[in-house]
Amino acid sequence: xxxxxxxxxxxxxxxxxxxxxxxxxxxxxxxxxxxxxxxxxxxxxxxxxxxxxxxxxxxxxxxxxxxxxxxxxxxxxxxxxxxxxxxxxxxxxxxxxxxxxxxxxxxxxxxxx
Amino acid sequence: xxxxxxxxxxxxxxxxxxxxxxxxxxxxxxxxxxxxxxxxxxxxxxxxxxxxxxxxxxxxxxxxxxxxxxxxxxxxxxxxxxxxxxxxxxxxxxxxxxxxxxxxxxxxxxxxx
Numbered sequence: 001x002x003x004x005x006x007x008x009x010x011x012x013x014x015x016x017x018x019x020x021x022x023x024x025x026x027x028x029x030x031x032x033x034x035x036x037x038x039x040x041x042x043x044x045x046x047x048x049x050x051x052x053x054x055x056x057x058x059x060x061x062x063x064x065x066x067x068x069x070x071x072x073x074x075x076x077x078x079x080x081x082x083x084x085x086x087x088x089x090x091x092x093x094x095x096x097x098x099x100x101x102x103x104x105x106x107x108x109x110x111x112x113x
Numbered sequence: 114x115x116x117x118x119x120x121x122x123x124x125x126x127x128x129x130x131x132x133x134x135x136x137x138x139x140x141x142x143x144x145x146x147x148x149x150x151x152x153x154x155x156x157x158x159x160x161x162x163x164x165x166x167x168x169x170x171x172x173x174x175x176x177x178x179x180x181x182x183x184x185x186x187x188x189x190x191x192x193x194x195x196x197x198x199x200x201x202x203x204x205x206x207x208x209x210x211x212x213x214x215x216x217x218x219x220x221x222x223x224x225x226x
Binding site for chain 1: 218
């Protein structure tokens with residue numbers, strides 16, 4: 001059974017700081033990995049999708065890496081802003097017939113002005 | 114990407130009653146998913162709803178409690194039956210688009226008294 005762990009559970013940083021969020025998974029036989037952002041009381045916004053054959057993906061100030069063999073992914077946020085404050089979720093797709101996503105519990109990020 | 118809407122956005126219900134949640138997508142998609150997010154927890158997949166076939170339920174979820182309809186490629190409903198306070202959660206639908214990237218609706222916040 002796939003298990004996804006995210007560290008830290010919460011993180012508070014001053015504006016402008018670069019930061020890294022960590023995600024680990026127990027079964028390396030994944031199809032892809034997706035990072036999401038969730039604002040309080042809202043749905044999920046897809047940030048980055050990394051296919052199992054890829055090592056990293058970039059979108060603006062965000063960079064996600066994937067090391068499938070070691071079961072790890074990181075989300076790097078450059079020059080953080082107060083608007084980045086949200087919960088960041090990592091989800092692993094095991095492929096197969098239904099492309100099920102297994103989620104971590106998330107990292108609650110607070111960027112202080 | 115896809116634009117996904119859900120109705121209702123929130124509801125407060127009495128125990129023993131049922132609530133049907135609607136999910137509408139702005140394009141035709143094969144795969145639709147229903148997730149539950151209990152307070153303070155991450156997302157858990159309830160079932161996969163593909164058009165033209167019966168929904169596939171995850172361990173711990175049964176059709177009598179969470180009946181799902183998928184009448185066409187842009188619409189699905191999830192019913193939460195015979196509700197108890199333990200059913201208080203955010204319910205989210207998602208769709209799989211390009212190479213299994215998933216996009217989520219805004220969620221339905223359900224409170225059962």
